[in-house]
Amino acid sequence: MKCPRCVQRIHRAASSCPHCGFSLGDADGRYGSEEVRLRCLTDSAGILRRGERERVESAMERISQRFPQVFVAIYTGSLGEVSNLRQFGFWLLNRSAFEDLPPDKPNEAGILISIDPESKAAGMVFGYLLDPFLDESDTFDCLSRAHAYWLEGRYADGIVRALAHLENVLVKKSRHARRDPEHFQRKVLPPAMMGDLVRRIRDGHRAPARLPQPDEEVAP
Amino acid sequence: MKPGRILAVWLFALGIATAARSASFSEPVLPSWADGEREAMEEGGWIAGSILLTDDPIPEETAAEESPPETAELDIAEPTAEEIAEPEEPDGEIPESFWPEYFGQRPESFLVDPQDLLSSVDFRDRLAFLNYHAGDSNIDLFVYLIKGGQEFPGEVREEELVERCFSTGRPAAVVFYFLGAPQRSMISLSPSLTDAVSSVEQRRALDSSVMQALEKTDPVDQFEAFLVQMSIRIYWMERMMGSERAEPSGEAYQVARRTEEGESHGLRDKIQPVLATVKPHLPVGLVVLSAMICGWVANFVLRRRVRYRFPDFDVEQRLGGEHAAGIGAVISFASASLPPASQRDQVPDYLRRM
Numbered sequence A: 001m002k003c004p005r006c007v008q009r010i011h012r013a014a015s016s017c018p019h020c021g022f023s024l025g026d027a028d029g030r031y032g033s034e035e036v037r038l039r040c041l042t043d044s045a046g047i048l049r050r051g052e053r054e055r056v057e058s059a060m061e062r063i064s065q066r067f068p069q070v071f072v073a074i075y076t077g078s079l080g081e082v083s084n085l086r087q088f089g090f091w092l093l094n095r096s097a098f099e100d101l102p103p104d105k106p107n108e109a110g111i112l113i114s115i116d117p118e119s120k121a122a123g124m125v126f127g128y129l130l131d132p133f134l135d136e137s138d139t140f141d142c143l144s145r146a147h148a149y150w151l152e153g154r155y156a157d158g159i160v161r162a163l164a165h166l167e168n169v170l171v172k173k174s175r176h177a178r179r180d181p182e183h184f185q186r187k188v189l190p191p192a193m194m195g196d197l198v199r200r201i202r203d204g205h206r207a208p209a210r211l212p213q214p215d216e217e218v219a220p
Numbered sequence B: 001m002k003p004g005r006i007l008a009v010w011l012f013a014l015g016i017a018t019a020a021r022s023a024s025f026s027e028p029v030l031p032s033w034a035d036g037e038r039e040a041m042e043e044g045g046w047i048a049g050s051i052l053l054t055d056d057p058i059p060e061e062t063a064a065e066e067s068p069p070e071t072a073e074l075d076i077a078e079p080t081a082e083e084i085a086e087p088e089e090p091d092g093e094i095p096e097s098f099w100p101e102y103f104g105q106r107p108e109s110f111l112v113d114p115q116d117l118l119s120s121v122d123f124r125d126r127l128a129f130l131n132y133h134a135g136d137s138n139i140d141l142f143v144y145l146i147k148g149g150q151e152f153p154g155e156v157r158e159e160e161l162v163e164r165c166f167s168t169g170r171p172a173a174v175v176f177y178f179l180g181a182p183q184r185s186m187i188s189l190s191p192s193l194t195d196a197v198s199s200v201e202q203r204r205a206l207d208s209s210v211m212q213a214l215e216k217t218d219p220v221d222q223f224e225a226f227l228v229q230m231s232i233r234i235y236w237m238e239r240m241m242g243s244e245r246a247e248p249s250g251e252a253y254q255v256a257r258r259t260e261e262g263e264s265h266g267l268r269d270k271i272q273p274v275l276a277t278v279k280p281h282l283p284v285g286l287v288v289l290s291a292m293i294c295g296w297v298a299n300f301v302l303r304r305r306v307r308y309r310f311p312d313f314d315v316e317q318r319l320g321g322e323h324a325a326g327i328g329a330v331i332s333f334a335s336a337s338l339p340p341a342s343q344r345d346q347v348p349d350y351l352r353r354m
Helices: A024-031 A048-066 A086-093 A136-151 A155-179 A179-188 A194-204 B001-022 B037-043 B059-066 B081-086 B097-102 B120-136 B158-166 B200-213 B217-240 B250-305
Strands: A036-038 A041-043 A069-076 A096-098 A110-116 A122-128 B140-147 B174-177 B186-189 B330-331
Touching: A024 A086, A041 A048, A048 A069, A048 A155, A069 A096, A069 A155, A069 B059, A086 A110, A086 A122, A110 A155, A122 A136, A122 B081, A136 A155, A155 A179, A155 B081, B120 B140, B120 B217, B140 B200, B158 B186, B174 B217, B186 B200, B200 B217
Parallel strands: A036 A096, A041 A069, A069 A110, B140 B174
Antiparallel strands: A110 A122, A122 B330, B174 B186
16 A cells, blocks of 8 residues: 555555655645535546547446446546646545435445546546455556557547456456455454464464354253 | 534434334344255254254153153162261271370370371361360360271270270370261260269260361361360360369379378268267257357356445545545556556656656
């Protein structure tokens, strides 16, 4: 896990970056602390035509259908420096209120793609729901799929291609999580204390204690 | 008086005079004998034109009129078609001195004429045509030219000759053509063609060529017409056999043919037992295959409709964000010279090399 500003690794429960001190408050200072109301597909930069919007919305809807917990949001706009895009995505996913989302879908389940056609950069961030399952390389792979299209200015094609790859990644992660949920749970557990570590090692060498079942009779 | 009028009057008068003259000579006066003049001439002997210049009937005509001609009622059978076709004087067997050229070995030329029945010009033209045919067709046409009245030697059978000389090499049609008697022509096919082309078809080709030849009167023209029609019929034989591909020539053809036959036989031998084994299980196999396809389609549809869910773990908030911690990648597409691979390791700006 990296800091959105200095891109240094940070602790999984850090309230601010230990390297640069960045937190949401800093982003609020730059972009505002008020809630931002927008739609899942917000084309502020005006880079999508009508037919293209439909294609992109169809790809977004497809992910929402196959992964009922998850939604995808896309924002296009001019943001200035490339280095700010990561911070902007972090801030927008925390401060936005998506009008066209059902209330049972919190922003934790969101995947936000931000595209800045002026500085020609794009970023992808995701909420806490997908925190154990996705990592930075997954999002990088998705954006890489769109790179060739965006180079030619074919933004809609790039977005659709990125979402198609994202769908494949989510399918794999979901299957893996169903087979081995502990693998992902360990990623988000609080750091183990030394005593816990020793206890786990010792428990590994013993047979697990068998707990009585409710329907079993217990001898007096 | 004007000269024109004088000329017109003169012409008119001349016309009237001419008409009167022609009317007076329309029935010329015939000469007549004076008294005793005829007897004197007859005493002298023969009178020229006396038959024509007399009113007496012609002696022979008189006899013919008086006695009608006697019709010859001879009891002779009408000649058969073969007798009409055959030359009046048969030429006998092919002279023994020509046997080696005719029957010794496979001819090197498409036209075999050791007796020089054709003139050198005709020979060259016909041979040129046969060479052209060989270049254009997969079936060569060999022609043995024989005199119209000649017979094959008793020791020679054309089938044996064809089998001996034409069992190797390119497929060939061998025609024994009797110059001036095209109806006696014979055709044989090399052994590689006999299975593919029926004898009926061979007969039709020959008859058609003979018919074309008989439309001509000159023996050389007949021969030319025969060859042209035979070449056409061979083309249709090829079409019927479906062998339109070009065959290699000579030994190469034989090698290729043997190789092909060997390969096809080998392949057939390999496939045959497999087919025999598989055939009884074919219905079951089809059912299984259909079930597999249906299963695959159903699986595809179901997988498209399947819903994926993620376990909901408690994640501690970071950097003050209630919903997200800002994890994710950023990519630049400003330049094609900066591919995604070079952007994978994203480091702080102050760590980048200038």
